[in-house]
Amino acid sequence: MKRKFYTTIQLLFSAAYFLIGFSAFAQEASKAGASAQELADKLANPVASLISVPLQNNLVYGVGPFNGSKYTINIQPVIPFKLSDNLNLITRYILPVVDQRDITGENTHQFGLSDATVTAFFAPKTKGLILGFGPAFLIPTATEKFLGTEKFGVGPSALVMHQGKGLSIGFIANQIWSVAGNEDRADFNQFYTQIFLTHSYKSGASLGITSEITQNWEGKTTLVTISPNIGAVTKLGDQVVQFAIMPLIPIVGPHESKPDWGLRAVLAFVFPGS
Numbered sequence: 465m466k467r468k469f470y471t472t473i474q475l476l477f478s479a480a481y482f483l484i485g486f487s488a489f490a491q492e493a494s495k496a497g498a499s500a501q502e503l504a505d506k507l508a509n510p511v512a513s514l515i516s517v518p519l520q521n522n523l524v525y526g527v528g529p530f531n532g533s534k535y536t537i538n539i540q541p542v543i544p545f546k547l548s549d550n551l552n553l554i555t556r557y558i559l560p561v562v563d564q565r566d567i568t569g570e571n572t573h574q575f576g577l578s579d580a581t582v583t584a585f586f587a588p589k590t591k592g593l594i595l596g597f598g599p600a601f602l603i604p605t606a607t608e609k610f611l612g613t614e615k616f617g618v619g620p621s622a623l624v625m626h627q628g629k630g631l632s633i634g635f636i637a638n639q640i641w642s643v644a645g646n647e648d649r650a651d652f653n654q655f656y657t658q659i660f661l662t663h664s665y666k667s668g669a670s671l672g673i674t675s676e677i678t679q680n681w682e683g684k685t686t687l688v689t690i691s692p693n694i695g696a697v698t699k700l701g702d703q704v705v706q707f708a709i710m711p712l713i714p715i716v717g718p719h720e721s722k723p724d725w726g727l728r729a730v731l732a733f734v735f736p737g738s
Contacts, residue, residue, distance in 0.1 A: 500668025501630060503697045503736055507706050508632035508662040508670070510623055511554040511587035511596040513544040516706075518732035524712060526724025532566035534723075536578070547586075554585040554596065559605065568610050576607035583621045583638060596623035600638040602652060604645060615645035615652045625660075632672075635659045653681040668697035674710075688716040691728065704734040 506512040520538040527534055538560050545553040560578040568574065580603040585596035600621040606612020617640040625634020635657055642652035655678070662672035671694055678687045695708030712726030 499736075500697045501664050501666050503704065503734060504662075504664035504668050504670050504695075504706070505627060505629065505632060506736075507697070507732065507734065508660070508664065508672075509594060509625065509627055510542075510556070510636050511552070511585045511594065513546070513552050513554070515541075515543055515735040516732050517541045518706075518730055521729045521731075522712065522726065523728075524723035524726035527564075527567055527722075528720045530566040530570045530572075532564060534562065534564040534567060536563075537561045550589050552587045552589065553598075554587050556583045556585070557581075562608075562611050564611075574608045574610050576611055578606050579603060579612040579615075580605045581640075585621065585623060587623075592626060592628070594623070594625045594627055594634070596636075597621065600640055602640050602642070613642065613645070613652050614649045615642035617642045617652045630664050632660070632662045632664075651682050655679040655681065670695045670697075670708075683718075685718040685721065686716055687714070687718070687722060689714050689726075693728075695730070697734070704736055706730070706732040706734055 503514075506514045507516065518538075518540040520540055522536040522538070523533075525531075525533050538558050540556065540558050543555050543557075545555070547553050558581040560580075561576070562578045563575045565573050581600065582603060583600045584598040586598050587594070587596040598621055600619050602613070602615065602617030604612055604614050604616055606614070619638060619640040621636070621638035623634065623636045625632060625636075627634075637655070637657035639655045640652065656676070658674055658676050660672060660674045662670055664670040671692075673690065673692045675688065675690045680686075690713050691710040693708050693710035695706060697704065697706045699705065708728075708730045710728050712723070712728055714722050714725070716722075
């Protein structure tokens with residue numbers, strides 16, 4: 465009963481981001497003007513020269529043999545740097561805060577930071593086909609043994625996408641290998657890719673679909689999810705924000721880590737004047 469209450473409350477908090485955003489969108493869409501679609505397109509581009517701070521809330525249920533639940537909020541600032549008139553460096557940071565129950569065993573609970581991921585994309589200024597490449601780093605910031613790898617990792621990352629007005633399609637990927645850390649822990653050797661298709665509208669609203677694939681070469685496991693999504697660019701007061709909500713539908717995955725279902729809600733603070 466306590467677990468059901470706990471997970472229901474988390475679901476309500478995640479859904480609240482969508483409800484608040486939808487209300488603001490209905491009030492502000494007419495004020496956002498033609499620039500709303502332009503912002504939506506930039507936010508669909510992982511290497512756009514735009515500062516943003518997304519808060520990505522992920523809630524999954526029915527994980528593993530103990531039917532566990534996990535709530536993760538990923539703090540994901542994106543900070544661009546202009547290297548020249550034709551080249552930008554786009555830095556992306558992911559710092560997860562995790563609250564999980566019944567994942568490592570029955571009646572267990574862990575809360576704290578997980579490992580951080582930092583990616584730096586060198587992105588030449590192009591039109592139509594957009595490319596980005598650079599290093600990705602795994603940083604052992606976990607505050608709980610069961611929430612991290614205790615490994616430092618590094619590897620390549622890449623982005624390939626095509627973007628026209630109102631339409632973005634492409635993928636972002638990285639491969640990270642552990643190179644240092646606790647020798648008693650398993651090596652980290654993992655490939656991740658996200659494939660995305662997004663269509664935006666003049667109001668700043670957007671519809672899309674994404675698929676995420678995580679291949680753990682060390683553990684010989686594959687996890688595939690698919691997520692149709694809806695979102696919008698609007699304002700909360702004077703602050704430009706983007707919100708989105710989507711189900712997390714597991715397609716392929718090992719029994720010990722594949723959830724029954726999940727929900728993602730994103731609230732991103734956008735600084736278009738930067």
